[in-house]
Amino acid sequence: MLYTKAPLIYSRGGIILRCISSLLSVTAFITFQVKIDKHDYSTTTDLAITYLLFATAVFLEFYAFSCLVLSDWTVIWLIDEGENALTGAIYSLIRKLTRSERWSRSISQYNLISSSFESEPHRCLELLGIDEMKRQMHVDRKDLNGELQGLIFEHLREKAQKIKEDLNMLI
Structure with a gap:
């Protein structure tokens, strides 16, 4: 709660907005790939830059999602949900992936x-x-x-x- 964005990002609305943003980035990339006529672009440099920007946008969305899933807030949510087989497995997987020294003293x-x-x-x-x-x-x-x-x-x-x-x- 010390961070101002945390209550919004980890709320139901924040997660829905993250999913919509990711979906729109992937949809725009696929639409450009399938529907847009590539001959309308004057040079291959324009196409290369466009593909690079789309790839970067999709990568950043994937990175933001992975940070969201591997965060301490997700671990806290899993602990609050109680112990069942699925949450226990996800919790242990996240702990293995994020095992790092929290403070270097x-x-x-x-x-x-x-x-x-x-x-x-x-x-x-x-x-x-x-x-x-x-x-x-x-x-x-x-x-x-x-x-x-x-x-x-x-x-x-x-x-x-x-x-x-x-x-x-x-x-």
Whole structure:
């Protein structure tokens, strides 16, 4: 609930909109493949770019769907649905696919001093996105000590408790 898009994305309406979006992308690609006369395009470059854009759109829809299915919210929904054979099998499959370390026990630290001495990046670097890569050069990962880790965990626990209380007041 800390993310503003989560309640919409994981609602029934959000899932329906995701399915409609995916279906429309695939339908447009198939329609272009079957119905559109390819001789109307002046060059093969136009066709190549069109196919590339369609393939990218379908890939992005597939990627978004896989992120939706493999997310923690799906796991929480499966746990809430109770234990039957199907949800248990899906839950174990998702756990195997997403088995990764959740937290590296380190925190990012931005070095403001070194970045302030650096000159402004050239305009062409900004267009290529290299300026963002240069900004990341000033970020270091530092190991987190136990005291700070406990402080962060306690803060998140208080936030979760406040959200829980706010939801109970609404109901």
